[in-house]
Amino acid sequence: MTKWEKIRADYPVCNNAAYFFTNGGGPVSSPLVQRATALFTELSEKGRGVMPGWDHQANEVRALVGEMIRAKASEIAFITNTSQAMILLYGMFPKHYEIITMRDEFPSSFVGWMHNGHTLHFVDSDDHNQISVADIAAKITPATRILITSHVMFRTGFRQNLKAIGELCKQHQLIHIVDATQSFGVNDIDVQECNIDVLIFHAYKWVTAGYGTGAMYVSQKILDQYPPQVMSWYNVDYETADFQSVKDYTNFTPKKDATVFEPGTPPFVNILLLGEALKYLHRTGVPDIEAYVGELITYLAEKAAAQGIRLLSNYPQEHLSAIQLLEITPTQNERIEKNNIQARYKNNRLTVALNFYNNKADIDKLFSALAEA
Helix, strand or coil: CHHHHHHHHHCCHHCCEEECCCCCCCCCHHHHHHHHHHHHHHHHHHHHHHHHHHHHHHHHHHHHHHHHHCCCCHHHHEEEHHHHHHHHHCCCCCCEEEEEECCCCCCHHHHHHHHHCCCEEEEEECCCCCCCCHHHHCCCCCCCEEEEECCCCCCCCEEEEEHHHHHHHHHCCCCCECCCCCCEEEECCCCCCCCCCEEEEEEECCCCCCCCCEEEEEEHHHHHHHHHHCCCCCCCCCCCHHHHCCCCCCCCCEEECHHCCCCCCCCCCHHHHHHHHHHHHHHHHHHHHHHHHHHHHHHHHHHHHCCCCCCCCCCHHHCCCCEEEECCHHHHHHHHHHCCCECCCEEEEEEEEEECCHHHHHHHHHHHHHHHH
């Protein structure tokens, strides 16, 4: 049994369907279900007694996230989703800081910033859904201070060249904020190499950690220069580290590391399950996953060409992602549904989201259904 066959066996969804819906939400693995059962069993038996061990394990997860993106553990905060992370960033930056983002972005990248009074400038994709660094650069003015982009556009599957954009941000001294929800776990990301100041991911897609957990990297440079405005009891330091021994809770100072973005009691179960999923990915090797999924992307393109089906995500190699788009008819989609193939279909576009539990047989099943008379 190959490594990829073993992984596939760990995801029961593969026994029930050809699953191409990771862009909407990834399934969880059997090992993660076992870990969840163990955690709730421990909580039922120990109650509050779990806290010392769970707190230590959560910090190990924090360190693992940092290791995976080449950051310090002190620069990692746990979040529940991308929108919550963005909300935590509002107020950190002066309102006169103008923002560049992409027209094809998920709304969490711009709605809150607009509502909070920032001026945003949108970069349009071309007729082939591609975004050029030159077009991004053309939007920069002396008032531009922040650039927000997804690593992979959620609807088109176009993957940004984060290194090139990071160089542009460095050149113009822009704060580089990246939403990696559509890529984390399937594409290797180095925040240092890509000059990323803030990286956010919700782990319910390619990380396959379930809903309501993720992480945010904030560079120490940003933490030092732009203190967060959202404060509560948990993200501040008191006169003593022993909370129960504090005499005056009104005497506090905001924490100096990324835990300042964790204002209340952490969702420990979700964090530890995130750790379980990340350890699984880390053992497998994200670069290996990226290469394997790349082979599936190539195979999908070959099958589409052989059947004369238009591939809408036929981008240059550096811009390919695990989100692939096929142009098909409603009748063809009905065949897909009858053959127990799960994928998003809207506006004559079938989104085929590939992950490490998929294989060529899944793709063969898809194109066999598309070819049915």
